[in-house]
Amino acid sequence: MTAALPFNPPSPDAPGKPSVRTWIPPAATKEKHNFAELHSIDLSLLDSPDPKVQQALVEKVKEAIRDDGFIFLENYGISLEQLHRQFSLAQYLYDNITKEDKQRLLFDPDTGMWSGYKHPYGFKRQRGPGDGIEQFNWYPREWNNYNYIPDCILPFMDEIKAFCEYLTTSVNRRLLTLFSRVLELEDDYLWNHVQSHGTPTGEGYFRHALFRPVQKTTEEASKGLRMHGHTDFGTTTQLFSVPISCLQIWGRDEEWHYVPYKPGALVINIGETLEIVSGGHFKATRHRVYKPPADQAHEERLSLVLFNSSVGDLRMAPVASSPLIQREGCIEEQGVYKEFRRLMDAGVPVPTNKQWREIQIAEATDPTDTVRNRIGADQVVLGGKLMQQREYFGVKVLLPV
Numbered sequence: 001m002t003a004a005l006p007f008n009p010p011s012p013d014a015p016g017k018p019s020v021r022t023w024i025p026p027a028a029t030k031e032k033h034n035f036a037e038l039h040s041i042d043l044s045l046l047d048s049p050d051p052k053v054q055q056a057l058v059e060k061v062k063e064a065i066r067d068d069g070f071i072f073l074e075n076y077g078i079s080l081e082q083l084h085r086q087f088s089l090a091q092y093l094y095d096n097i098t099k100e101d102k103q104r105l106l107f108d109p110d111t112g113m114w115s116g117y118k119h120p121y122g123f124k125r126q127r128g129p130g131d132g133i134e135q136f137n138w139y140p141r142e143w144n145n146y147n148y149i150p151d152c153i154l155p156f157m158d159e160i161k162a163f164c165e166y167l168t169t170s171v172n173r174r175l176l177t178l179f180s181r182v183l184e185l186e187d188d189y190l191w192n193h194v195q196s197h198g199t200p201t202g203e204g205y206f207r208h209a210l211f212r213p214v215q216k217t218t219e220e221a222s223k224g225l226r227m228h229g230h231t232d233f234g235t236t237t238q239l240f241s242v243p244i245s246c247l248q249i250w251g252r253d254e255e256w257h258y259v260p261y262k263p264g265a266l267v268i269n270i271g272e273t274l275e276i277v278s279g280g281h282f283k284a285t286r287h288r289v290y291k292p293p294a295d296q297a298h299e300e301r302l303s304l305v306l307f308n309s310s311v312g313d314l315r316m317a318p319v320a321s322s323p324l325i326q327r328e329g330c331i332e333e334q335g336v337y338k339e340f341r342r343l344m345d346a347g348v349p350v351p352t353n354k355q356w357r358e359i360q361i362a363e364a365t366d367p368t369d370t371v372r373n374r375i376g377a378d379q380v381v382l383g384g385k386l387m388q389q390r391e392y393f394g395v396k397v398l399l400p401v
Contacts (some may be wrong), residue, residue: 003047023087031293036257038293039064044075069270069285090208096152112358115139132212143199163201184323204309211301220368227289234271243300279318279330312354325366
């Protein structure tokens with residue numbers, strides 16, 4: 001394949017662009033215990049002229065996505081300076097978005113999308129208890145019609161669009177090349193047949209998120225949770241590593257562990273689509289957002305995330321042509337693939353990707369919801385672990401809280 005070019009963004013100093021306050025990363029936690037050890041992948045090795053180097057990279061990726069579905073990605077083509085510019089733009093948005101735009105662009109999760117502005121009062125359009133989380137989400141609607149963009153960020157859309165296009169068409173395409181090779185398929189199989197296209201994020205979305213410290217009453221009601229334990233429903237999620245430690249991964253020891261900070265790195269997690277099309281060889285990442293360590297309790301956490309999505313009309317199933325699947329069969333170790341397999345074996349149509357992702361968004365609950373978040377409602381105890389249990393289209397979803 002052709003060697004990847006580095007990111008070459010539009011100028012931040014073009015005429016008409018307001019001055020932007022530089023984002024200064026907060027201090028990392030001094031805590032050392034309860035942190036996960038993740039595989040780190042050097043994406044630039046995919047461009048090596050040595051086939052042995054490329055194959056060693058594929059083997060390392062194979063090990064990582066089977067172990068925990070979470071990897072650090074380094075040397076992917078975006079410099080630290082370029083990345084910090086994007087964080088500065090996210091900071092600018094929350095510094096300058098008007099009350100009028102917050103209301104005009106207010107999200108409506110009942111539609112099955114997070115599109116637009118999320119207020120800091122839970123994950124429903126109607127305000128609930130304060131959760132301290134603000135978001136702006138770019139879906140195809142926002143890319144195709146800038147009337148759905150906050151006025152304050154319009155001068156910088158060339159930079160944000162270019163950033164997302166690079167993450168999707170360069171970084172994610174190279175990732176999917178590696179994953180296709182793990183499945184022993186042609187390089188662009190997953191890119192051509194599974195990944196969605198048509199906008200800078202395909203059918204997926206890009207998110208600016210700001211997590212502010214919450215009131216003690218909110219923390220007590222949510223038991224420290226900012227976002228429930230979950231798996232993402234797309235192909236991959238690209239999350240930029242930040243100093244404030246809130247992201248946690250569910251380990252093989254069946255305990256939650258913080259993801260450490262690695263400056264400039266992308267944290268990649270595997271979505272449910274890839275778990276299913278790989279026949280369970282790839283593991284959808286179980287993760288959550290939790291309160292940070294005590295020395296960061298009063299810090300804000302700014303976050304940039306790109307959620308890559310599969311084709312909405314696709315009904316997910318293992319890739320029968322994969323030599324890996326033909327040779328080793330499928331793995332029903334965990335989660336959604338096992339449940340989809342149960343339906344397929346019974347001759348019941350599985351939901352389309354669009355149906356699957358939209359119902360989970362529409363029926364999402366807040367960590368502060370004491371009616372749903374209790375044993376006997378959405379929660380059960382299995383093997384001494386508190387789990388959240390839901391069912392969509394006959395597919396049972398069981399995840400650690």
